[in-house]
Each structure stands twice: as C-alpha cells, then as structure tokens.
Amino acid sequence: MLFAPGKRPTRAAILRFVSQQHAVALSHDPAEQKDGKFLVSQGGPASAAAGGLGTSEAVWLELLRDGLTYDVKGLAPGPAGKSPQIIHRFDFAEQPDEAGFEVIGITPGPHLSGGERSIPVLRGMLALARDLTQHFEDARAVFWQPSASAIGRRFFESIVTAWLEGGAFPALGLTAFEETAEGALQSVGLGFWIGQELRIEAPLSADKVAATRLGVRLVNQLVMVGGIDESERIVAPDGTRLVMQASRNSQFIRVRRE
Structure with missing residues (x-):
C-alpha cells in the first residue's frame, strides 16, 4: 500500500x-x-x-x-x-x-x-x-x-x-495488458492466478479498445475455470467466432478468429 x-x-x-x-x-x-x-x-x-x-x-x-x-x-x-x-x-x-x-x-x-x-x-x-x-x-x-x-x-x-460480493474478477488492476512486438495484446499478471497469460492475436487485436474489453471478459472466465489445456470455441460480444487455444508450452492462451 x-x-x-x-x-x-x-x-x-x-x-x-x-x-x-x-x-x-x-x-x-x-x-x-x-x-x-x-x-x-x-x-x-x-x-x-x-x-x-x-x-x-x-x-x-x-x-x-x-x-x-x-x-x-x-x-x-x-x-x-x-x-x-x-x-x-x-x-x-x-x-x-x-x-x-x-x-x-x-x-x-x-x-x-x-x-x-x-x-x-x-x-x-x-x-x-x-x-x-x-x-x-x-x-x-x-x-x-x-x-x-x-x-x-x-x-x-x-x-x-x-x-x-460476487461480481467480475478485477482484470484491470490485478492484471494488465501490453502490446507485443507482433501487434498482439498480451496480459500481464494473469499467470500469477492460473499459470498462463492471455494473448489476443493480430488482426483480432488491431482495435486495442475492443481487444482489451474482450481480454477483460476472458480473464474473468479463465480465473473462474483455472486456465485451459486444449482449445475452446467461443463467441465474442460482437458475434465473432473465436478459438481460444493453449500454446504448445502451455504458457499462453492464444485467441484468434476461427
């Protein structure tokens, strides 16, 4: 403090x-x-x-x-x-x-x-x-x-x-987001909670505001379930079909368009 x-x-x-x-x-x-x-x-x-x-x-x-x-x-x-x-x-x-x-x-x-x-x-x-x-x-x-x-x-x-009181996980604060050299939007600190960082891949990450909103939603979900081992299909708030998949080394959860 x-x-x-x-x-x-x-x-x-x-x-x-x-x-x-x-x-x-x-x-x-x-x-x-x-x-x-x-x-x-x-x-x-x-x-x-x-x-x-x-x-x-x-x-x-x-x-x-x-x-x-x-x-x-x-x-x-x-x-x-x-x-x-x-x-x-x-x-x-x-x-x-x-x-x-x-x-x-x-x-x-x-x-x-x-x-x-x-x-x-x-x-x-x-x-x-x-x-x-x-x-x-x-x-x-x-x-x-x-x-x-x-x-x-x-x-x-x-x-x-x-x-x-039962609301969403405080993703903005207890985690953060940074842009990578490849243009992806990657979480910082999520690994502390689930052992994996979230990575929203380009071109899905082009709109940083929308990508951050998506990231906040996914962080909340991932903290509740404790991460993923394989792949899951999800639907973004705008209706876009996405694939969420663990990387080969399991250190990242990559999100891309289906």
Whole structure:
C-alpha cells in the first residue's frame, strides 16, 4: 500500500483499525513491553520512544481476516517497505520520485506457506487491503506486484468490493495488458492466478479498445475455470467466432478468429 509522505500508519493506528472492524482481528503482536522496553521478534530490544518502537526496528503485526493470517509490515516508526517499480496505472496519475511514497506491505502469514496463491488466501488478502484502504484516508494507491500495477484507492475499493460480493474478477488492476512486438495484446499478471497469460492475436487485436474489453471478459472466465489445456470455441460480444487455444508450452492462451 502506498501512503503519502509521513502518513504511513503506526502499530497503534493498526490496532485502532482492528478494534473498529468486525471481520479483522489481531492474531499476533511481536512487540512485548517489559521494563519500559519493547522486544521485537525480528530484531531484538529497542528503547521505547513516545510509546512506540525504535525507528531502527521492523514494526509489524499479524492480522486475521476470513480465518486466515496476514502480516502487515513496514509500519511507522520502523523502516518502510521498498518502493515498487510502477509500470501500469489504473485511476492513478501521480508520478512522484522514488521517495515520494511510504510503503507498507501485506503478505500471507507463514502458517499459509504453500497455499499463498490459492484463491481463498488471495481474496482474504485483497479484502484486508480493501479494509485498510477504506480506513486510512492517506492511502494513495495499492500496488499489485504480479502486474506491476498501481491502483488508485477509490478504484481499488470499487473493483475489489464488487469481486468479493460476487461480481467480475478485477482484470484491470490485478492484471494488465501490453502490446507485443507482433501487434498482439498480451496480459500481464494473469499467470500469477492460473499459470498462463492471455494473448489476443493480430488482426483480432488491431482495435486495442475492443481487444482489451474482450481480454477483460476472458480473464474473468479463465480465473473462474483455472486456465485451459486444449482449445475452446467461443463467441465474442460482437458475434465473432473465436478459438481460444493453449500454446504448445502451455504458457499462453492464444485467441484468434476461427
């Protein structure tokens, strides 16, 4: 999550957030106060400063959402997370220098090792990010690493809430689209979800707006079914008959006119 400079939440702010939530609970606080000092499991003792942790120590909490645990890392006054390299932007026009944001990260907890990419775990993590975005007004955007996308806070809240409530998968944000050297339109980040990227081949991709709309529809379908192994015939919204086929190496799903 990307925050305005100096506005990154503290440990205490996250605890206040948890106290106001019905779906989120504190599952582990690595800081323990003993004899006027805080002991941090990822660093050792640090002197208490204005009721908080020393700035040289990592500050984090483990939160419970939908019965699953997630680590919220990079809290103030400890060091922030590493600034991401933004390639795609959705409802987010800001282009500050590298030091223009302060970053906190949300990751599946160690108890979820091996299942980090399962849909329930990812839905829970995105739900927690949505909850935090709604609570902290200084959150500017959410960065989604698999598509290298910065998603503006309002757009992120909207698309994730719609998905959580049974709507379409947030294809524009949790995936992105790029034009290849051959003129195809190819997804970025879909492989994180299903192990395959979508590739709409030329000349079907000539109209980039129409091809993107088609891509969004197909991404939603593919996330629901988990990818394809062979070929399928489909009909585009304009009635065009299409063939959707896995590439020989199964890394891509190619879409072309029948």
